[in-house]
Amino acid sequence: MASPLESCWLYLITHFSEFQLATVGTFLIHESVFFLSGLPSLYFERSGLFSKYKIQKKSNTPEGREKCIVRLILYHVCVNLPVMLISYPTFRFMGLRSSLPLPHWTVIVSQIMFYFILEDFVFYWGHRILHTKWLYKHVHSVHHEYATPFGLTSEYAHPAEILFLGFATIVGPALTGPHLFTLWLWMILRVLETVEAHSGYHFPWSPSNFLPLYGGSDFHDFHHRVLYTKSGNYASTFVYMDWLFGTDQGYRKLKALEGVEGKNS
Numbered sequence: 400m401a402s403p404l405e406s407c408w409l410y411l412i413t414h415f416s417e418f419q420l421a422t423v424g425t426f427l428i429h430e431s432v433f434f435l436s437g438l439p440s441l442y443f444e445r446s447g448l449f450s451k452y453k454i455q456k457k458s459n460t461p462e463g464r465e466k467c468i469v470r471l472i473l474y475h476v477c478v479n480l481p482v483m484l485i486s487y488p489t490f491r492f493m494g495l496r497s498s499l500p501l502p503h504w505t506v507i508v509s510q511i512m513f514y515f516i517l518e519d520f521v522f523y524w525g526h527r528i529l530h531t532k533w534l535y536k537h538v539h540s541v542h543h544e545y546a547t548p549f550g551l552t553s554e555y556a557h558p559a560e561i562l563f564l565g566f567a568t569i570v571g572p573a574l575t576g577p578h579l580f581t582l583w584l585w586m587i588l589r590v591l592e593t594v595e596a597h598s599g600y601h602f603p604w605s606p607s608n609f610l611p612l613y614g615g616s617d618f619h620d621f622h623h624r625v626l627y628t629k630s631g632n633y634a635s636t637f638v639y640m641d642w643l644f645g646t647d648q649g650y651r652k653l654k655a656l657e658g659v660e661g662k663n664s
Contacts, residue, residue, distance in 0.1 A: 405501060408580065417497045421490065421579055422483045428583055430475065432590045437550030440598040444549055452600045454620045457547045467545065467555050478558050482565070494576020502578045514571035514585050515636055521567035522635040527646070529560065535627050538563075548623050553597035567635070592636055597623075612637045621650045 401409065411420060443449050444458050459467075529539035541557040556564075568589055572582050595606065596619040607615030614637060622632040631646040641647035 405499060408501060409499060412497055412499070417491075417579070418487055420497055421487050421495065421582075422480075425583065425586065426475075426480050426483055429479070429586060429590060432587050433554065433594065434551070436591055436594045437553065440550040440594075440600055443600060449600060449602070452602050454599055454601055454617060455547045455624060459545065459547055459549065463545070464549070467549075467551055471551060471555060474554070474556075474558060474561060478561050482562070486569070490573065490576070490582075493573050495572075495579060495582065496576075497579040501580050507578075507581050507584065510571075510575055510577055510581055511585050511588065513575070514589075517571045517574075518567045518589070519634050519636045519640060521570055522564060523633050523640040523644075525564050525567055526633040526635070529563070530627055530630070530633070539627075543623065543627060546624050548597040548599050548620065550594040550598045553593040596635070612639055614638045618650065621653065625649060 411424075415424065441464055444453070445461075445464070529535060535543075538557045538559050542552075542555060542560060545552040545555065554561075568586075572585065577585070596614065596616055598616050599620060601607075601615070601617045601620075605615055605617075607613045607617060614632070614634060618632055618638060622630045625631075629649055631649050632641055633646055634640040638647065641650075
């Protein structure tokens, strides 16, 4: 007897083609997860709710928030969606499938862990390259227009950067040819991670308080508020790449200083 999840999946693959699910379906899931998870931090900043957990005391202007949302919709429709449509044949060639049975949970977990590790590695080096003088000035500076980030700024970037760093997200699935269900779950988790890292809030329940090696909002917020030549903290998810290559020294010094001040207060 099919499980409820398998029954839902059977409905999807019966009523929609694989192309529709892998392209338009992926786009709709991404948009839903991204905006539903990203809008709360914007509301917190605007209303002052949870202000004691806000990492920076500065706030963005209403015009700045509106500009971010409008540009995001434009970039998602004009860049993200076409890329999803164009890349489908490549993913199909690399082994993407949507048929039943769904993969075993051990396969799903192992693949997603591999995607996170590989994405973090590729993103780290790509991000460091974007912080070279010319690329920062002409490309990456768009993302850094928001020195005080909120969740939605996680995907606010120059179209060239969307394509360049987007490669880090899709290289893992492209190599393994996953089931579409695994691809959707990976996308959801990756979106939630990057939105949290850009949220601008560090809560007692933030994942970095419980997950070893996870960077999170406090780690990445430092990257946004420091001069681009000294920011460091280039990795997307974990902290070990910056530690290994010494690009987290400014952040570590700040944390040590805050620890000393906390003991003396």
